[in-house]
Amino acid sequence: MKQVTINDIAKLAGVAKSTVSRYLNGGSVGQATRDKIERVIQETNYEPNQFAQSLKSKQTKMIGVIVPRLDSYAASRTMMGIDERLTERGYQMLVVNTAQQTEREIEQLYNLAKQKVAGIIWLGTTVTERHLQAIQDIQIPVLLIGQEHGHVHSLVYPDFDAAYALGKQFMDWGHRDIIYVGVEEYDIAVGQTRRDGFLRAFNEAGADVKIYTTSFKIDDAIPIGMQIGHEQSASLVVCATDNIALGVLKGLANAGKTVPGDISVSGFGGYDFTEVLHPSITTVHLPYRRTGSRAADMILQLLTGETIPMKTFTTFELKLRESVDILN
Amino acid sequence: MKQVTINDIAKLAGVAKSTVSRYLNGGSVGQATRDKIERVIQETNYEPNQFAQSLKSKQTKMIGVIVPRLDSYAASRTMMGIDERLTERGYQMLVVNTAQQTEREIEQLYNLAKQKVAGIIWLGTTVTERHLQAIQDIQIPVLLIGQEHGHVHSLVYPDFDAAYALGKQFMDWGHRDIIYVGVEEYDIAVGQTRRDGFLRAFNEAGADVKIYTTSFKIDDAIPIGMQIGHEQSASLVVCATDNIALGVLKGLANAGKTVPGDISVSGFGGYDFTEVLHPSITTVHLPYRRTGSRAADMILQLLTGETIPMKTFTTFELKLRESVDILN
DNA sequence: AAATGTTGCGGAACCGGTTCCGCAACACAA
């Protein structure tokens, strides 16, 4: 089953291969030859060799997707959305994992360029000068998801507004003694913007806030939960992510506290299973999958030269559930 | 920043491009020319054009990975493992998603072949004649993960043994009134082998077993949990996957039952967060990530023509935790 | 009827590599 080439088609149809090429790419071809070529192509089920095409055109039908990790809920859902839409539009998704190393993000930008992807979707955590340099160098459209920067087209979650809205809700419910468990500031969106949204709401209501900082890992949040369970007496623990909430819940359980009886806990991000836990977790749902689809649309628009806004916000949805008590 | 080509290198070094090519591919080149070429390559940081290479060699440094869904814990972890090892060995992972449509698995086998991937790792759910035909047609090494078939190299989870071991443990603990919540048989490994391992253990102990069947989705298991909570009086609900266990737990909670006080529940698969839930869930841990790494190793071995066993088993580990009570 | 487009098509060059072939230079054995 060796590869049928354009030469074979040309020979079988009795025309020049340039004519076949023109036929395939919508050039001017007469009806008679058009028919002949079409028949031969059907019979042989010929498919053009992509390498030969890319060699000349210096382009592929691939969109590179740079993800910090493969095993995160957010990344997986986003990838689903991207892949769906891309497949519809005849493009392919090429995922590269950076294992959370900033250095590898930059490497991969260059690497994807070398592979001549048509565009790049980048699920970012932090944007540095070197990133910008790379983006500039490679001359390929880049769309950033989840972070923002003035010089890069970006699709961002409304972290501030969502956090503010959720925080305000908590204030309305009468919580005034708050513990906030956040993450390091190097992740601007989560570490800073999201936190600031919450703090704004808390401050406006004159609430008391104590801040802890941890990683994105469940395990690291468990001791914090335990500590809170043993030492602190807040009415509500607000966590920067659902993973952190999970860890805190575990820690509290270990310390013998019940939620929301003894203390309330909220998450952020909207993992599916936060709903089926008992108690179900109050959180903010971010539309990861749809964001992926939109990102795909946007990068394709950039390819065709359309102008799109530098910064686009997605939506959010409060999920008010059992894990946070209404005090009043 | 246009691409430096082998012609440029040849010209700058004052040699023929065939010589440069030989230099790059370890042919015979004299020391003097070797030095010249090396210097020029350094200066220009030349990198060969992959399309041109693939055009001739009809090969790439890519391994295709066919996954049924992007947002499953098992798939994500496995992909991580694959990617890690592949990256180490200078290969790249090309993930394609089939959205759980068997038809698309077959399509993708052909499609990956067209893209000239060096090998394919296939996270399968079911193996049909048409799959085998495709594998035969494309003439590319394929490694199947999670299912087995006599004609395909496969890396499988010890579903039977693991289920048997866990089931036996439950018997030892005195459970005799069992409800098994499984999945459809079309997934051989999970729907049949896993179930049979459990049933074997239950039957050997003369336990009473009632069987329910559901999908892989959390939501579909919730009503089953509720029904069990209302109508049934087993001591233990054994679920075929952790997702199902999650749904059942929710259903039971909705029905006002506590776990393990009123009834015990077990899962299978070993999601990370089964440990941090309250109660923590008894389950079987399958080494997804390591399996991915091994799969990568094996497919690379197949590429180099080494012979490996048609069927390789991975390990498992029982995670005995709070959600299952010890009756005696 | 002559001048001026249009349209359809073939030939050849080109994309950037790899590989085959043959020649020249040199070393060594006879």
Next chain:
DNA sequence: TTGTGTTGCGGAACCGGTTCCGCAACATTT
């Protein structure tokens, strides 16, 4: 010195497409 191997290297063909150029046939304008 002649013959026989090696080794290093350049030239050319090739992989399978796309695109430019030019020519011939036909249609349109004046």
